[in-house]
Amino acid sequence: MGIDKHDSVKSLFTAQSAKVNTNRGDAYYEKLYAQCRARLDELKALAPLNNRMDFKESIEEEGLDRRDFMKWASATTAMLMLPASFTPLVAEAAVLMNRVPVIWIELQDCAGNTEALIRSDGPKIDEIILDIISLEFNETLMAAAGHQAEKQLEDAVEHFKGKYLLFVEGSVPMGMDGYYGTIGANGETFIDHLTRLAKDAAAVVAVGSCATFGGIPAAAPNPTDAKGVMDVVKGKPIINIPACPANPSNMVGVILHYVLTGGIPELDSLLRPKFAFGYRIHDNCERRAHFDAGEFVEEWGDEGAKNNFCLYKVGCKGPMTFNNCSIVRYNEGVNWPVGVGRGCIGCSEPDFWDKYAYERPMANANIKAPTGGVEKSVDEFGLGLLTAAGVGIAIHAAASAVAGKKSEEN
Amino acid sequence: MKKEGYKSVKRMTPAMRTIHWVNFFSMIVAIATGLYIGHPYYQSFIADPAVDKYVMAWNRWGHFMVAIIFDVTSIIVAYLYFFSRFEQPWRKVIPTKQNIKEFFEVLLNLLTLNRRKNFDSSHADSFNTVYFTIFHILLAWMLLTGLQLYVHGLASGESSIGAWWPWMLHVATDWTIPVTGGTLMDVRISHHYTMWFIIVWVIFHIYYQVWRTIYWREGDIAIAFGGEKFVKEQKEA
Numbered sequence: 001m002g003i004d005k006h007d008s009v010k011s012l013f014t015a016q017s018a019k020v021n022t023n024r025g026d027a028y029y030e031k032l033y034a035q036c037r038a039r040l041d042e043l044k045a046l047a048p049l050n051n052r053m054d055f056k057e058s059i060e061e062e063g064l065d066r067r068d069f070m071k072w073a074s075a076t077t078a079m080l081m082l083p084a085s086f087t088p089l090v091a092e093a094a095v096l097m098n099r100v101p102v103i104w105i106e107l108q109d110c111a112g113n114t115e116a117l118i119r120s121d122g123p124k125i126d127e128i129i130l131d132i133i134s135l136e137f138n139e140t141l142m143a144a145a146g147h148q149a150e151k152q153l154e155d156a157v158e159h160f161k162g163k164y165l166l167f168v169e170g171s172v173p174m175g176m177d178g179y180y181g182t183i184g185a186n187g188e189t190f191i192d193h194l195t196r197l198a199k200d201a202a203a204v205v206a207v208g209s210c211a212t213f214g215g216i217p218a219a220a221p222n223p224t225d226a227k228g229v230m231d232v233v234k235g236k237p238i239i240n241i242p243a244c245p246a247n248p249s250n251m252v253g254v255i256l257h258y259v260l261t262g263g264i265p266e267l268d269s270l271l272r273p274k275f276a277f278g279y280r281i282h283d284n285c286e287r288r289a290h291f292d293a294g295e296f297v298e299e300w301g302d303e304g305a306k307n308n309f310c311l312y313k314v315g316c317k318g319p320m321t322f323n324n325c326s327i328v329r330y331n332e333g334v335n336w337p338v339g340v341g342r343g344c345i346g347c348s349e350p351d352f353w354d355k356y357a358y359e360r361p362m363a364n365a366n367i368k369a370p371t372g373g374v375e376k377s378v379d380e381f382g383l384g385l386l387t388a389a390g391v392g393i394a395i396h397a398a399a400s401a402v403a404g405k406k407s408e409e410n
Numbered sequence: 411m412k413k414e415g416y417k418s419v420k421r422m423t424p425a426m427r428t429i430h431w432v433n434f435f436s437m438i439v440a441i442a443t444g445l446y447i448g449h450p451y452y453q454s455f456i457a458d459p460a461v462d463k464y465v466m467a468w469n470r471w472g473h474f475m476v477a478i479i480f481d482v483t484s485i486i487v488a489y490l491y492f493f494s495r496f497e498q499p500w501r502k503v504i505p506t507k508q509n510i511k512e513f514f515e516v517l518l519n520l521l522t523l524n525r526r527k528n529f530d531s532s533h534a535d536s537f538n539t540v541y542f543t544i545f546h547i548l549l550a551w552m553l554l555t556g557l558q559l560y561v562h563g564l565a566s567g568e569s570s571i572g573a574w575w576p577w578m579l580h581v582a583t584d585w586t587i588p589v590t591g592g593t594l595m596d597v598r599i600s601h602h603y604t605m606w607f608i609i610v611w612v613i614f615h616i617y618y619q620v621w622r623t624i625y626w627r628e629g630d631i632a633i634a635f636g637g638e639k640f641v642k643e644q645k646e647a
């Protein structure tokens with residue numbers, strides 16, 4: 001592939017701004033269009049990689065017609081914040097996804113992200129696409145095992161040196177020299193495994209909260225000293241797609257963006273693509289009107305719950321969580337957590353298990369008080385502080401009344 | 411109604427008193443609305459249609475309004491702190507030998523229940539000035555963490571007054587995230603804790619002013635209202 005990906009990847013990677021810019025002007029999009037066109041023509045000239053399926057056939061097998069596909073393409077174009085004129089390019093890129101090799105490894109995890117992308121009621125286009133991407137290696141999905149699997153991995157790395165996207169699922173246990181997690185007959189630690197495979201990757205994509213920020217393995221007391229990929233891999237473009245599990249739409253979005261432009265999407269300060277993590281759950285939530293009205297579910301199953309009131313008082317953390325669940329939802333837009341009546345637990349934010357995932361508002365959360373150690377709610381601590389001050393004042397006042405000396409009058 | 415042998419000293423200018431009471435009312439509103447935002451403690455009636463209520467939205471509106479008022483008075487106070495023509499508090503906070511001595515003398519006065527009073531109580535003393543400085547640091551922290559929480563709602567990078575505003579808020583307050591612990595939730599927790607520290611500060615502040623008024627017998631409580639207190643004429647004066 002002739003385009004110097006490393007440079008375009010680097011320049012995109014260093015783009016810094018908190019702003020989500022959805023309109024960059026015609027000149028920008030014309031240039032980008034030409035760039036994408038050239039890139040797709042180049043990819044088209046390449047033979048598909050040794051992959052299992054042909055895209056058009058898969059779609060027909062699932063009983064979807066071209067109209068469904070084009071609907072998906074325009075929705076995905078919008079999700080990637082590109083103008084509608086890019087829709088045919090996105091459709092083309094989807095068909096060409098089997099030209100980009102993907103290696104998917106699992107570290108300290110539950111395979112929930114793999115599950116998310118392969119299991120859904122009726123496989124729809126996102127899932128089909130994830131079936132046809134050239135997944136060169138995925139422990140959970142492939143037939144090979146043991147030495148055979150290792151051999152396959154070595155072959156893939158050798159063959160696609162510098163070209164493959166490395167998808168990582170799961171955190172990296174750093175404690176005990178990394179021996180909390182080893183893989184293969186040689187007992188290679190997860191740290192070594194990851195660094196070795198990252199070295200030859202075009203970019204590393206951390207999928208799910210464990211791979212991005214350590215997730216649940218890193219929750220207190222974090223016995224294995226679990227860390228996210230970005231704390232271990234240095235000198236490579238890293239894209240974080242957090243959430244528990246990461247939304248398959250966002251994985252497809254990142255791969256598509258790479259197929260389309262040869263680069264990685266614009267990222268926020270936590271290395272999350274802005275097209276997915278640029279907006280707050282709370283600002284696109286269908287229950288927001290009830291929040292503003294002060295109508296809350298007070299307890300599970302009450303009258304408010306039946307009326308779809310806001311879930312803030314049963315602990316929804318949508319106001320502090322950046323993700324696009326409330327826009328794209330899960331399982332091809334069927335539903336999402338707040339839609340089914342339970343609050344957001346902030347799964348796409350760092351430290352979510354310790355700091356977000358409780359079914360109470362923050363003021364009542366049992367977290368470590370500044371006095372250290374003791375689990376207390378913020379308000380309990382505050383009231384304790386107030387009581388202590390009150391007692392101190394009362395003692396001083398009583399002592400003053402009994403033994404205080406009023407300054408002399410003239 | 412000055413007593414024989416006492417003279418009055420001016421302690422607070424009208425501007426300072428105005429700020430004092432603006433802060434007083436702002437704080438009451440900020441705490442009442444802030445507690446509601448943190449954990450909605452009263453319920454709106456389910457029978458009312460949502461459009462008529464807007465309870466959380468009004469609470470947030472009130473909270474942001476007093477926050478902006480607070481921000482403005484804080485800027486004025488910060489200015490007066492260094493450039494006031496009346497009294498520049500920073501001079502009482504720098505740890506010179508004299509200031510340190512005065513600080514402990516006033517503290518001892520409080521602890522010995524006014525049995526020892528070896529300092530000039532006619533002026534703002536070091537102890538009180540340090541105490542007020544702590545208050546303004548707490549307020550500045552509320553301002554920074556609060557604006558950080560506020561800018562989360564401006565994710566598009568736009569606002570009704572232009573893109574410069576969220577941009578400026580990010581530049582000015584993003585550092586509070588790593589400082590409080592690395593997540594947006596930590597900023598919230600810190601904002602909430604700081605409220606409790608401010609409440610405790612206020613309780614002691616009121617107690618202390620009343621206590622001084624009773625035991626020093628110099629009418630200290632009047633400072634915040636009339637701007638003056640009374641001190642005994644020095645014998646040699």
Ligand code: SF4
Binds near residue numbers: 281282285319338
């Ligand atoms: S349910 Fe959660 S995200 Fe939705 S409005 Fe309420 S607090 Fe916000």
Ligand code: SF4
Binds near residue numbers: 338
């Ligand atoms: S709604 Fe919140 S907790 Fe649920 S998946 Fe989205 S970010 Fe995660």
